[in-house]
Amino acid sequence: MSGNAVTKSPLVQLKILDERLQCIQCHFLLNGPLQLQCGHRLCTPCAVKLKQQSSQTLFCDKCQKYVESSKTFHDKAIAKEIECSVITCPQCGWTGEYRNYQKHLKEGCQLIKVSCPNEGCGEEIIKSQLDEHLQQCYRRQLCQLCKKESCTCRDQHKMDLHLGTQKRNSFGKKQTLMKDCEFHFLKCCFRGNDVELERHMEESQKDHLLMVRNYLSCKSPQKLNGVTSIGDNGLKLLLYTKLDKINEKLGRNENKENGLQIAELQGQQKDITFRLTGVEDLLATLQASINEINRTYEEVSLTLQTLQATSYDGHNIWKIPDITRRRRDALLGKTVSLYSAPFYTSRFGYRLCLRVYLYGDGSGKGRYISYFLTIMKGEYDALLEWPFQHMVTMTLVNQKGNNNIVQSFRPNPTSTSFHCPKSDMNVASGCPKFAPISILDNPEFVVDDVAFFKCDISVNKS
Structure with missing residues (x-):
């Protein structure tokens, strides 16, 4: 579409329901609102027309009386409200705020009338039909x-x-005016006007080059069309001059073609680089997602392993590897006690864990292994009976015979260790002098540097 088409911005005659925004004279949307002395409003174009009748007064259709024109003023508040008003274009049905209406008429509305840009025509055409008109304009x-x-x-x-x-x-x-080709003397038969001749010279350079070379290589050259007797040297000079011109043109064309090819390759390289950057970003995002999935999988696997190893029948066998190292850590005070994984008396029962001091604790410190039971805070504590009163049997397993070390006790109901936990776990309670420390030197209780501690909770209170 021609960029010189003249869009005639019509007088803004838009219907609007709000009477406050209507001109009292034309009853359309106010165009440059002016407020009269009586409080009513009219358009600036309407006020100009009325002033042509009387420059001193303006007639208000609402009040049916004359008011002083000198006391009218631009109503900026209403103008701002009109700017934000939602209107519909009467030409194409476009809907939007009034502040964008003039831009719509100039750039977007295809049904508004514009003037043909051709001088001497001036016909008004609907904008969408301008291209068709320009093709047929006389x-x-x-x-x-x-x-x-x-x-x-x-x-x-x-x-x-x-x-x-x-x-x-x-x-x-x-x-x-028709002209012969510059190489007609070499029997090129083309004839045409300047435009056709220029196109022929561009398209037939290789043919002309071949004609010149064939003639120069000919041992017995024939008489040339339209060439007078200028001598062999003069003729050859003429042909070599033509030959140089053709080679020069071919060189320019080749350079131009090479330049276009290089530009095209550079464009392709940029496009490939851009695509590779996008692929690298995608791969980085995918790798981050894979790492997150792997972390989640590891957490779920650990949770599953813990659940699979958890006992729900009040019996727990605790395997402690690296006994030698752990005894040394206890002696040096690095890790004085060890905790087992939690276990339960039933699926919805008490939550418990075991605690052992390999170098002793309290009255057994330095001479005995101290072995305790710890009541932990559970999800179903509110449904259980407190204090905890089930019989507890604690065992160090003899891995090569039946001579286990066993101690049993019944919880003291007055001890807070067996009341309902108020924190994560209660104070451990059990056997501070469970077995002599030297028992861990016995190869029947420690095999392959591994010891097994066992705890059995009698589900029945008796």
Whole structure:
């Protein structure tokens, strides 16, 4: 579509229901609202028309009386409200705020009328039909030779320069001057006007080059068309000059083609680099997602392993590896006690864990292994009976016989260790002098540097 098309911005005549925003004269949306002395409003264009009748007064249709024109003023508050009002274009049905209406008329509305940009035409056409009109406008003139270049008839000088070889007779008719190819003396038979001849010279460079080379390589050259007797040296000089021109043109064309190819390759390289950057970003995102999935999998696996190893029948066998190292850590005070994994008396029962001091604790410190039971805070404590009163049997397992070390006790109901936990776990309670420390040197109780501690909770209180 022509960028020179003139869009006529029509007088803003938009229907609107709100009477406050209506002109009292034309009853359309206020265009440059003015407030009269009586409080009513009218458009600036309507006020100009009324002032033509009387410059001193304006007639208010609402009040049916005259008011002083000097006391009118621009109503900025209403103008701002109008700017934000939602309106509908009467031409195409576009809906939007009034502040964008003029921009819509200029750039977006295809049903508004515009003027033909061709000088001398001036016909008003619907914008969507402007392209079709410009193709048929009588002010447009196409070149009769190449059918490509065009200009308006008012720019006849431009057309004359384009035609080049055309001459006008006294009646204004055009006659075309035809010319022979520059290589007609080498039997090139092409003939045409300047435009056709220029195109022929560009397209037939290789053919002309071949004609020149064939002639120069010929031992018995034939007489040339249209060439007078200028001597062999003069003829060869003429041909070599033509040859140099052709080679020069071919070189320019090759450089141009190479430049285009290089530009195209560079464009492809940039496109590939951009795509690779996008792929690298995607791979980085996927790798981050995979790492997150792996972490989640490891957490779920650990939780599953813990659940699989958890006992729910009040019996727990605790495997403690690296006994030698752990005894040394206890002696040095690095890790004085160890905790087992939690276990339960039933699926919804008490939550418990075991605690052992390999170098003793309290009254057994330094001489005995101290072995305790710890009541932990559980999910179902509110449904259980307190204090905890079940019989507890604690065992160090003899791995090569039946001579286990066993101690049993019944919880003291007055001890807070067996009351309902108020923190994560109660104070451990059990056997501070469970077994001599030296028992861990016995190969029947420690095999492959591993010891097994066992605890059994009697579910029945008796």
